[in-house]
Amino acid sequence: MSTDQNRRITPVILCGGSGTRLWPLSRKSFPKQFSKLTGEHSLFQSCAERLSGELFAAPLVLTNPDFRFVVTEQLLKVGIDPGPVLIEPEGRNTAPAILAAALYLQRHDPDAIMLVAPSDHVVPDVAGFHEAVREGLRVVADKGHLVTFGITPDRPETGYGYLDLSETPDGSGVAIPLTRFVEKPDASTAQDMLAKGNYLWNAGIFLFAVTDILRAFEAHAPDLIAPVKAAVDAAEADLGFLRLDPEGWSGVEDISIDYAVMEKTDALSVVPFAGGWSDLGSWEAVMRETEPDGQGMVTSGPATAIDCHDSLLRSEDNSLELVGIGLENTLVVAMPDAVLVADMSRAQDVKKAVAALKAKGAKQAESFARDHRPWGHFETLALSDRFQVKRIVVKPGAALSLQSHMHRSEHWIVVEGTARVTIDDTTQLVSENESVYIPLGAVHRMENPGKVPMVLIEVQTGTYLGEDDIIRYEDLYKRGQGAKG
Structure with a gap:
C-alpha cells in the first residue's frame, strides 16, 4: 500500500493485564504496569512518554474497568492528554484487544498507522527505538507489511519467545523477513540460537496500518471479527471512556495476536533493535535493569x-x-x-x-492493603470479626458515592483537611480533630471541598464488613453496584 511516511502514528497501549511474577509488588488489584519499579515514573507512564513526540498522535489505551481512572490520572501526571480509552469488559488476550483498536480507528481515522505496545516494558534507548519505528514505518509504507520488533539477545534467555530471521542482522537496523516464531526454548536451545546470530527476542511490539491488520484478521482469524465488531459497535461512552459491549465481548475467543495472525501471515517483517529491552517478567529482570x-x-x-x-x-x-x-x-x-x-x-x-x-484463600494473593479508587485510596489498619479501622485519603475536589450499608455503621475522624459530610438530609463540614457518626442504613457521602488531600480514620462496626456491602445512589464516576462498581 502507499502510505505517507510522515504521518503521525497512533500508539495503542495495552495495560489491562494482571501479572503475577512480580508478586508481592504486582497484584491483580494494582499490577506492575502502574508501579514505579525502576524509576520515578510507573512503567505505564514511561511507555506513554516513550510513545509521544513528533512521531506520535495521542495514545489509544485499552484497559479493564478497575484501572480506567488510574490510566487517565497517570497520563495527566506526566503531561500527556489521554486519547481514547477503551474498556474491555474482561481480558481476552492481545488479538481481540488489537482488533478492537483497529476497528475503532477504522471508524475515526481509516488511514491510521498503529504502534501496539504492552505497557510494562523497559526500553532505555528511546531515541534508538524511535529510529527502529521509522524503519518500520518505511516497511509499512513501501510493502504494506505488518512489522514486529526483534531484540538483539545478550544472553541465552529461556523466558522469552524468539524470532527466527531469514538472515543474520548486520547491525544496520534494516528490516528482515521473518522465517518463523519460536516458543520459549530450553537452556541448550537458547544457547544454540544465541550462537547462530539470526534469532532475536520477540518483544510483542507491532506496527501496521489499520487497513493491513484488518485484512490480516479477515484472512487468518475471521471468526474474531463479528463478535469484536459487535462489541465496538455497541460500545457506550462513559465519562470520556468507551465501554466495549459486554454481550458482544463475551463471544470473543481468548487468543494472542501471535497465534491468531502473526504466525500465519507471509507479510511480516522484523526490525532488529539492539538498544536494550526488558519485559520485567521476573524479579531477576528487575534486578538486572536496576544496575547492581x-x-x-x-x-x-x-x-x-x-x-x-x-x-x-x-x-x-x-x-x-x-x-x-x-x-x-x-x-x-x-x-x-x-x-x-x-x-x-x-x-x-x-x-x-x-x-x-x-x-488457601489469602487475600494477599490478589489484593493490597491499600486499595485505589477514583477518588483516592484507603488502607486497612486493623481488622477483626466485628470491626475494621481504615485510613482514607480523598483527593482535592473528589467525593465518594452517595451510599448506604446494610450491615455496618461507621465513625469518621478527620485528621487532615476538611470533609463535607452528608448524612440523610443533613450536610456539614467536619474539620481536623472532629468526628461524625454514620448509623447503619443511613444514606451518606464524604467529599473533600479543599485544595489539599483530606485524610480521615474510619472505624467500622457490624456483622459484615466486606467492600461489597455498598448500595450506591449517586456517583461522580458513574460506577455501578458492588465493591468497585
Missing part, C-alpha cells in the same frame, strides 16, 4: 545489606527496615502485608506462590 553494585547487590527503600552478594533486597514500606546478612543469590521483597523470600534462580516461580495463596 560491585557486589552484585540491589537495595531499594529502607533496606540494608551486610556481607551480601548477588541479591535483591527491597522494602516497600518506609516503616519496615529490611536487613539481610550473608545472603547470596537471594530475592527478598517486603510489603506491609506480605514478604517474599526466594532463591534468585527460582524468580520465575513466583507465580506458584500466588497460586498457593489463592488456593
Whole structure:
C-alpha cells in the first residue's frame, strides 16, 4: 500500500493485564504496569512518554474497568492528554484487544498507522527505538507489511519467545523477513540460537496500518471479527471512556495476536533493535535493569545489606527496615502485608506462590492493603470479626458515592483537611480533630471541598464488613453496584 511516511502514528497501549511474577509488588488489584519499579515514573507512564513526540498522535489505551481512572490520572501526571480509552469488559488476550483498536480507528481515522505496545516494558534507548519505528514505518509504507520488533539477545534467555530471521542482522537496523516464531526454548536451545546470530527476542511490539491488520484478521482469524465488531459497535461512552459491549465481548475467543495472525501471515517483517529491552517478567529482570553494585547487590527503600552478594533486597514500606546478612543469590521483597523470600534462580516461580495463596484463600494473593479508587485510596489498619479501622485519603475536589450499608455503621475522624459530610438530609463540614457518626442504613457521602488531600480514620462496626456491602445512589464516576462498581 502507499502510505505517507510522515504521518503521525497512533500508539495503542495495552495495560489491562494482571501479572503475577512480580508478586508481592504486582497484584491483580494494582499490577506492575502502574508501579514505579525502576524509576520515578510507573512503567505505564514511561511507555506513554516513550510513545509521544513528533512521531506520535495521542495514545489509544485499552484497559479493564478497575484501572480506567488510574490510566487517565497517570497520563495527566506526566503531561500527556489521554486519547481514547477503551474498556474491555474482561481480558481476552492481545488479538481481540488489537482488533478492537483497529476497528475503532477504522471508524475515526481509516488511514491510521498503529504502534501496539504492552505497557510494562523497559526500553532505555528511546531515541534508538524511535529510529527502529521509522524503519518500520518505511516497511509499512513501501510493502504494506505488518512489522514486529526483534531484540538483539545478550544472553541465552529461556523466558522469552524468539524470532527466527531469514538472515543474520548486520547491525544496520534494516528490516528482515521473518522465517518463523519460536516458543520459549530450553537452556541448550537458547544457547544454540544465541550462537547462530539470526534469532532475536520477540518483544510483542507491532506496527501496521489499520487497513493491513484488518485484512490480516479477515484472512487468518475471521471468526474474531463479528463478535469484536459487535462489541465496538455497541460500545457506550462513559465519562470520556468507551465501554466495549459486554454481550458482544463475551463471544470473543481468548487468543494472542501471535497465534491468531502473526504466525500465519507471509507479510511480516522484523526490525532488529539492539538498544536494550526488558519485559520485567521476573524479579531477576528487575534486578538486572536496576544496575547492581560491585557486589552484585540491589537495595531499594529502607533496606540494608551486610556481607551480601548477588541479591535483591527491597522494602516497600518506609516503616519496615529490611536487613539481610550473608545472603547470596537471594530475592527478598517486603510489603506491609506480605514478604517474599526466594532463591534468585527460582524468580520465575513466583507465580506458584500466588497460586498457593489463592488456593488457601489469602487475600494477599490478589489484593493490597491499600486499595485505589477514583477518588483516592484507603488502607486497612486493623481488622477483626466485628470491626475494621481504615485510613482514607480523598483527593482535592473528589467525593465518594452517595451510599448506604446494610450491615455496618461507621465513625469518621478527620485528621487532615476538611470533609463535607452528608448524612440523610443533613450536610456539614467536619474539620481536623472532629468526628461524625454514620448509623447503619443511613444514606451518606464524604467529599473533600479543599485544595489539599483530606485524610480521615474510619472505624467500622457490624456483622459484615466486606467492600461489597455498598448500595450506591449517586456517583461522580458513574460506577455501578458492588465493591468497585
